[in-house]
Amino acid sequence: MTQRKRIVAGNWKMNGNLALVEAFSSAIQPAQFPQVEVVVFPPFPLIAQVAKTGIATGSQTVSEQDAGAFTGEVEAKLVAELGASYSLIGHSERRTLFNESDELLVSKFVKAQEAGLTPILCVGETESERESGQTETVISRQVKAVIEELGVATLKDSVIAYEPVWAIGTGKTASPEQAQQVHKFIRDLVAQFDTEIAATLPILYGGSVNEQNSDLLFAQPDIDGGLIGGASLKPDSFKQICESAVGNV
Numbered sequence: 001m002t003q004r005k006r007i008v009a010g011n012w013k014m015n016g017n018l019a020l021v022e023a024f025s026s027a028i029q030p031a032q033f034p035q036v037e038v039v040v041f042p043p044f045p046l047i048a049q050v051a052k053t054g055i056a057t058g059s060q061t062v063s064e065q066d067a068g069a070f071t072g073e074v075e076a077k078l079v080a081e082l083g084a085s086y087s088l089i090g091h092s093e094r095r096t097l098f099n100e101s102d103e104l105l106v107s108k109f110v111k112a113q114e115a116g117l118t119p120i121l122c123v124g125e126t127e128s129e130r131e132s133g134q135t136e137t138v139i140s141r142q143v144k145a146v147i148e149e150l151g152v153a154t155l156k157d158s159v160i161a162y163e164p165v166w167a168i169g170t171g172k173t174a175s176p177e178q179a180q181q182v183h184k185f186i187r188d189l190v191a192q193f194d195t196e197i198a199a200t201l202p203i204l205y206g207g208s209v210n211e212q213n214s215d216l217l218f219a220q221p222d223i224d225g226g227l228i229g230g231a232s233l234k235p236d237s238f239k240q241i242c243e244s245a246v247g248n249v
């Protein structure tokens with residue numbers, strides 16, 4: 001079987017402070033989790049602090065612009081300079097609350113890669129899209145937006161996170177079978193363009209993952225780790241989730 005990179009990523013959203021970085025640094029040493037890349041996505045001002053702890057880090061978004069007169073925006077190159085190695089692109093909160101379109105996200109994806117950051121492209125359907133049988137159509141549109149504009153080779157150095165919108169922050173996680181079904185759909189979709197890239201592409205699951213459900217989710221053949229929101233703010237819970245990824249390598 002192809003050995004894919006295992007990743008457990010914590011998305012702090014607009015939460016956390018210097019004290020939380022300190023708590024993480026005491027609780028989590030990357031060497032405790034062999035073969036698993038543990039990544040923390042704090043708010044921008046904490047990236048350099050997290051980088052100093054030795055835990056891999058990244059930004060929750062980047063600007064689609066190069067440096068210039070864009071008040072309030074943050075350039076991907078600066079994120080990289082602070083010690084980050086990843087950026088989330090297209091988290092559902094960015095898509096919904098900040099009206100980020102597939103087209104705009106392609107530009108952000110490019111800026112992240114140009115700066116040497118690995119983009120984690122977030123995709124996922126809403127509850128009403130799932131109920132009306134649109135899950136595959138939506139995911140396909142979100143993934144193909146990148147492949148058709150940039151070419152499938154761009155996915156060689158990236159990660160996809162499947163995050164059903166109805167499962168984010170709601171406590172309603174997808175069942176391991178539901179998640180596996182969509183992860184396989186994504187891998188098969190990428191395989192239509194390039195089988196080798198599809199086989200090595202890490203696909204993470206996100207949506208109410210916690211230390212109770214992570215083991216079964218990570219045991220699925222096409223789930224290569226998780227993107228964790230709420231539980232990533234609690235060092236002990238996050239640590240247990242990382243441990244379940246080690247157990248499922």
Ligand code: PEP
Pocket residue numbers: 011091163167168169170171206207208209227228229230231
């Ligand atoms: C997220 O925001 O990416 C997420 C998955 O949140 P939660 O784990 O809280 O559902």
